[in-house]
Amino acid sequence: MKLDSKIPEGTIDQKWTKYRSSIPLVNPANKRSLEVIVIGSGLAGASAASSLAEMGYKVKVFCFQDSPRRAHSIAAQGGINAAKNYQNDGDSTYRLFYDTIKGGDYRAREANVHRLAEVSSNIIDQCVAQGVPLAREYGGLLSNRSFGGTQVQRTFYAAGQTGQQLLLGAYSALQRQVGMGAVELCARHEMLDVVTIDGVARGIIARNLITGEMEKHFGHAVLLCTGGYGNVFYLSTNAMGSNVTAAWKAHKKGAFFGNPCYTQIHPTCIPVSGDHQSKLTLMSESLRNDGRIWVPKKKDDTRKPTDIPEEERDYYLERRYPAFGNLVPRDVASRAAKERCDAGYGVGKSKMAVYLDFAFNTARYGKTEATKRNIQNPSHEEIMRLGKEVVKEKYGNLFDMYQQITGENPYEVPMRIYPAVHYTMGGLWVDYNLMTTVKGLYALGEANFSDHGANRLGASALMQGLADGYFVIPYTIGVYLSTEVTRMSAEKDKADSIDKLKTKHPAFDAALKEQTDLINKFLNIKGTKSVESFHKRLGLIMWDKCGMARNKQGLTEAIAEIQALRKEFWSDVRVLGSADEFNPDLEKAGRVADFIELGELMCKDALQREESCGGHFREEHQTEEGEAKRDDVNFAYVSAWEYKGVSDWELNKEELKYENIKIAQRSYK
Numbered sequence: 264m265k266l267d268s269k270i271p272e273g274t275i276d277q278k279w280t281k282y283r284s285s286i287p288l289v290n291p292a293n294k295r296s297l298e299v300i301v302i303g304s305g306l307a308g309a310s311a312a313s314s315l316a317e318m319g320y321k322v323k324v325f326c327f328q329d330s331p332r333r334a335h336s337i338a339a340q341g342g343i344n345a346a347k348n349y350q351n352d353g354d355s356t357y358r359l360f361y362d363t364i365k366g367g368d369y370r371a372r373e374a375n376v377h378r379l380a381e382v383s384s385n386i387i388d389q390c391v392a393q394g395v396p397l398a399r400e401y402g403g404l405l406s407n408r409s410f411g412g413t414q415v416q417r418t419f420y421a422a423g424q425t426g427q428q429l430l431l432g433a434y435s436a437l438q439r440q441v442g443m444g445a446v447e448l449c450a451r452h453e454m455l456d457v458v459t460i461d462g463v464a465r466g467i468i469a470r471n472l473i474t475g476e477m478e479k480h481f482g483h484a485v486l487l488c489t490g491g492y493g494n495v496f497y498l499s500t501n502a503m504g505s506n507v508t509a510a511w512k513a514h515k516k517g518a519f520f521g522n523p524c525y526t527q528i529h530p531t532c533i534p535v536s537g538d539h540q541s542k543l544t545l546m547s548e549s550l551r552n553d554g555r556i557w558v559p560k561k562k563d564d565t566r567k568p569t570d571i572p573e574e575e576r577d578y579y580l581e582r583r584y585p586a587f588g589n590l591v592p593r594d595v596a597s598r599a600a601k602e603r604c605d606a607g608y609g610v611g612k613s614k615m616a617v618y619l620d621f622a623f624n625t626a627r628y629g630k631t632e633a634t635k636r637n638i639q640n641p642s643h644e645e646i647m648r649l650g651k652e653v654v655k656e657k658y659g660n661l662f663d664m665y666q667q668i669t670g671e672n673p674y675e676v677p678m679r680i681y682p683a684v685h686y687t688m689g690g691l692w693v694d695y696n697l698m699t700t701v702k703g704l705y706a707l708g709e710a711n712f713s714d715h716g717a718n719r720l721g722a723s724a725l726m727q728g729l730a731d732g733y734f735v736i737p738y739t740i741g742v743y744l745s746t747e748v749t750r751m752s753a754e755k756d757k758a759d760s761i762d763k764l765k766t767k768h769p770a771f772d773a774a775l776k777e778q779t780d781l782i783n784k785f786l787n788i789k790g791t792k793s794v795e796s797f798h799k800r801l802g803l804i805m806w807d808k809c810g811m812a813r814n815k816q817g818l819t820e821a822i823a824e825i826q827a828l829r830k831e832f833w834s835d836v837r838v839l840g841s842a843d844e845f846n847p848d849l850e851k852a853g854r855v856a857d858f859i860e861l862g863e864l865m866c867k868d869a870l871q872r873e874e875s876c877g878g879h880f881r882e883e884h885q886t887e888e889g890e891a892k893r894d895d896v897n898f899a900y901v902s903a904w905e906y907k908g909v910s911d912w913e914l915n916k917e918e919l920k921y922e923n924i925k926i927a928q929r930s931y932k
């Protein structure tokens with residue numbers, strides 16, 4: 264059997280507790296001789312590396328930025344979920360588990376998601392202990408707000424910069440280990456390949472991005488914490504540097520790719536404003552907590568939003584989904600916005616936007632403040648002034664960002680928003696231990712496919728990254744590393760043992776040569792088109808044909824177009840500069856080459872999945888009301904793709920079993 268998810272026995276609420284208590288341990292002396300390579304210093308990587316170093320393993324961390332603190336995780340705005348039930352609104356581990364499985368449209372693995380819900384509370388305790396300044400109520404208790412797909416308030420936050428504050432916590436823990444010599448930090452290094460010996464991960468090839476030097480690094484285990492691949496669409500809310508290279512190279516070395524077509528399109532982003540744009544900006548989902556989404560009831564209404572009276576506004580999410588209203592999950596909210604704009608009700612110059620309006624809740628907050636301050640009969644202006652103070656405290660940095668980008672003041676006029684690519688639920692397939700199909704190679708955080716099914720709920724990515732790094736891998740890595748201890752002991756008298764040869768093993772030289780040749784190939788094409796232009800063209804194909812809505816014809820065309828684009832890339836790309844210097848164009852060439860191959864696989868995956876689920880919306884498969892229509896009989900599986908060669912993959916299926924949740928048509932009405 265190629266796929267063994269290694270889900271432990273027992274009832275869902277006992278699986279993790281029993282399993283982690285019976286995992287073989289590695290004694291402290293042996294830990295000191297085991298080397299672990301961690302690629303990535305975002306929330307998943309920094310938390311894993313600091314935890315493993317604290318436990319005694321020898322850890323090396325790599326990131327392509329100049330500092331681990333600049334990992335994409337720093338961009339996370341809105342919050343992090345945990346089933347603490349501080350609001351006394353009915354939350355529980357089970358409810359977080361249930362919401363996540365339902366939110367993912369019943370395409371995630373039950374056991375993993377339950378474990379995530381179980382450890383969620385520990386994450387908050389850990390971060391508070393580190394001094395992360397999560398928002399607090401007046402009385403000192405940690406504060407919560409609402410995110411999509413839930414009816415409880417379980418999202419912990421630090422204004423609109425939760426990722427930054429959590430990353431500072433994880434970074435501090437990491438730097439402590441760097442200071443003690445337990446972690447060696449290799450910033451400005453890009454991993455270009457995984458080195459495998461007899462099918463087992465034994466290290467990596469990396470390029471020093473400042474000098475261009477190619478390096479070999481040995482490890483008994485390699486952890487990929489390399490983030491998501493949303494930038495395959497060119498325009499996305501991801502950091503400009505986010506890419507798929509590490510995961511893709513691992514894929515080519517035998518790691519199966521899980522559910523590559525599951526992409527999250529986030530409903531509240533600043534709309535595209537022109538052809539020359541290279542980046543999109545998120546307006547956090549937390550804004551839906553206090554904002555109401557609407558479009559004019561009249562088509563092509565050109566009036567200013569503030570001139571459109573209440574009765575002429577269509578709060579379409581509240582109308583269509585009364586139970587969840589503006590807090591429906593992202594896939595549902597995005598499709599509803601697209602539907603309104605496609606039907607001619609869009610606003611702004613492009614007509615591809617809807618309003619996110621804070622006036623109602625600003626007034627509500629203002630009235631409460633006035634009451635608190637004992638202001639009798641406050642004027643409307645006074646109420647709005649007081650309300651704005653509250654809104655500013657909660658979302659000030661997001662409002663500033665919006666104003667700086669659009670030139671409009673969101674305290675006075677509604678924001679204009681439209682869906683944009685934001686997150687990838689797909690990623691390297693991992694078992695319950697977070698190990699890929701390559702022995703010794705793990706994937707954590709957004710880089711793996713694991714917990715979010717076909718649609719991730721807001722504020723659950725930070726939770727998953729930190730769960731994987733602080734609370735899961737420190738246990739599960741022992742399952743494998745304890746066997747390494749046995750192997751090392753058995754091979755200790757062998758002159759050519761892996762542990763004696765380390766990077767002198769011929770497999771390292773072969774992998775280094777392969778990557779050096781690849782770099783020279785890029786530089787020697789000397790074609791006529793920029794790397795950027797290929798990325799942009801790929802992005803357009805992906806957005807048009809494998810974006811918010813997909814169909815058989817479009818996907819078939821996209822596959823052919825991407826194959827043609829790949830051929831053109833390899834014959835006509837022009838990569839500037841040389842190999843032995845700081846060369847961002849060369850870096851980008853490698854990343855775009857991998858994106859092109861990934862794009863083809865995403866379309867293949869979307870084509871074979873003849874159903875709609877979560878963010879994967881096949882136009883052929885929808886209900887009469889335009890909702891996603893799953894096919895649980897034929898598609899209740901994780902697709903895990905095995906690389907066989909250029910444009911050649913084999914599909915493996917991990918069947919999904921629901922024993923604790925009744926699988927049903929999702930409803931948010």
Ligand SMILES: Cc1cc2nc3c(=O)[nH]c(=O)nc-3n(C[C@H](O)[C@H](O)[C@H](O)COP(=O)(O)OP(=O)(O)OC[C@H]3O[C@@H](n4cnc5c(N)ncnc54)[C@H](O)[C@@H]3O)c2cc1C
Pocket residue numbers: 302303304305306307308325326327328331334335336337338339340341342343425426452453454455488489490491500501502505506508509545547685686707708709710721722723724725726728
């Ligand atoms: C604008 C925005 C706002 C968000 N807000 C929220 C939120 O409020 N709540 C929430 O839960 N989620 C949010 N998310 C999602 C969340 O931020 C990410 O899913 C999460 O931070 C990913 O963390 P990570 O550790 O897996 O990867 P990243 O933070 O992406 O880190 C990847 C790391 O891998 C390194 N790396 C990658 N490739 C290589 C390579 N080849 N060689 C060497 N190093 C490499 C990078 O240098 C980096 O250190 C948001 C996302 C965006 C885009």
